[in-house]
Amino acid sequence: MRSLELQLHGYRLTTAEIIYRMPDHPGVLQSFIWQNLDLAPRFPVLHKFLEFWEKNIEGKLYKIIVANTRLITPGELRAGSMTTLQ
Numbered sequence: 771m772r773s774l775e776l777q778l779h780g781y782r783l784t785t786a787e788i789i790y791r792m793p794d795h796p797g798v799l800q801s802f803i804w805q806n807l808d809l810a811p812r813f814p815v816l817h818k819f820l821e822f823w824e825k826n827i828e829g830k831l832y833k834i835i836v837a838n839t840r841l842i843t844p845g846e847l848r849a850g851s852m853t854t855l856q
Contacts (some may be wrong), residue, residue, distance in 0.1 A: 790829035
């Protein structure tokens, strides 16, 4: 689905700060920012990414901080007209 369709189905902009240990220096933490449309509160897209991370990336996960917000709702989109959405 396209972004607008996903948002109309309840997907929200989700940002996760993924803090992980450096593979060669496990005492050093590094931060990675991930952002995508996802369904709160279960976050299936984020979980799929984190599964990929654990299988394919050497940096061991330390902490994940998640924030999400809706961009639009079906009631904010009117057929035939586009308005500025906040």
